[in-house]
Amino acid sequence: MRARFWLSVAAVLVAGGGLAAADSVIRKWKPVTADELHDPQNPAVPRLQNPAEALSVLPPANAGNQVDWVKALRDGKIQPRTHIDSNTPLRILDSEVIMTRTGDMPYVRFPHRAHTEWLDCSNCHDALFASKIGATPITMLAILQGEYCGRCHGAVSFPLTECARCHNTPKAAAGAVPRRAP
Numbered sequence: 133m134r135a136r137f138w139l140s141v142a143a144v145l146v147a148g149g150g151l152a153a154a155d156s157v158i159r160k161w162k163p164v165t166a167d168e169l170h171d172p173q174n175p176a177v178p179r180l181q182n183p184a185e186a187l188s189v190l191p192p193a194n195a196g197n198q199v200d201w202v203k204a205l206r207d208g209k210i211q212p213r214t215h216i217d218s219n220t221p222l223r224i225l226d227s228e229v230i231m232t233r234t235g236d237m238p239y240v241r242f243p244h245r246a247h248t249e250w251l252d253c254s255n256c257h258d259a260l261f262a263s264k265i266g267a268t269p270i271t272m273l274a275i276l277q278g279e280y281c282g283r284c285h286g287a288v289s290f291p292l293t294e295c296a297r298c299h300n301t302p303k304a305a306a307g308a309v310p311r312r313a314p
């Protein structure tokens with residue numbers, strides 16, 4: 133029952149154009165004076181850089197603010213500070229976890245590298261996730277309610293409508309990476 137519900141959610145999203153190739157998408161951003169976030173009466177607002185100018189030079193993505201931030205960082209298009217104190221080193225971890233409690237959907241390959249290039253271990257461990265494979269009872273419903281991965285995805289990182297960016301690993305192709313129990 134539950135799996136069928138999710139499959140129909142996915143079908144609606146796909147029908148809505150969710151699978152269009154990122155390259156073929158024409159990207160548009162509202163100017164700061166019309167984004168309904170800034171006060172257009174404020175004389176300082178027109179002096180801000182517009183998102184179209186800042187973001188159009190970065191690699192495209194289908195959703196969210198239409199930038200593939202992981203690629204932007206890897207390609208050296210942006211060089212964010214590691215910390216407010218610029219001498220703080222990054223702690224990069226290169227391991228992955230295959231998450232197998234995905235019903236009829238492909239498995240989720242969770243990459244530590246792509247996260248630790250932006251975040252510190254303490255952003256996730258151990259308040260959001262125990263540092264032990266399979267110990268945290270993650271579900272899609274909880275994620276959609278803003279827990280676990282949903283603390284960031286849909287808020288500051290790519291949105292939850294991008295099913296395939298997380299459900300990215302066909303079950304047959306999961307390989308020998310450590311995995312959560314089914």
Ligand code: HEC
Nearest residue numbers: 138142231232233234235270271272281285292294295298
């Ligand atoms: C930010 C990453 C992420 C995105 C985006 C995402 N999922 Fe998930 N999903 C997960 C994780 C993590 C699990 C739990 C895996 C585990 O516990 O082993 C999960 C579990 C599931 C399950 C298993 C049943 C359940 O309720 O937990 C289904 C079905 C599912 N997702 C469907 C979807 C669909 C459909 C979409 C798009 C609308 C989607 N997911 C988007 C990460 C994601």
Ligand code: HEC
Nearest residue numbers: 223225227229247251252253256261263264265266267268
């Ligand atoms: C974006 C969130 C996030 C960040 C940041 C993060 N982790 Fe994790 N970590 C996870 C998730 C999710 C799992 C899988 C948990 C599960 O299977 O229940 C995990 C699993 C682990 C595990 C157990 C699996 C294994 O490979 O042995 C260890 C150890 C671990 N993390 C250490 C770290 C360290 C050290 C850092 C910083 C360098 C870090 N993590 C940063 C989310 C994160």
Ligand code: HEC
Nearest residue numbers: 201202240242246250255280281283284285289290297298
């Ligand atoms: C503390 C915040 C945070 C949490 C929690 C978090 N993520 Fe992310 N995630 C990010 C950020 C930031 C990025 C990079 C920016 C972006 O792609 O939007 C990212 C990127 C990713 C990517 C893209 C990797 C690539 O190579 O393009 C995947 C896949 C992903 N996350 C899956 C997950 C899954 C699955 C979970 C839960 C198990 C999770 N994330 C939890 C912040 C988070």
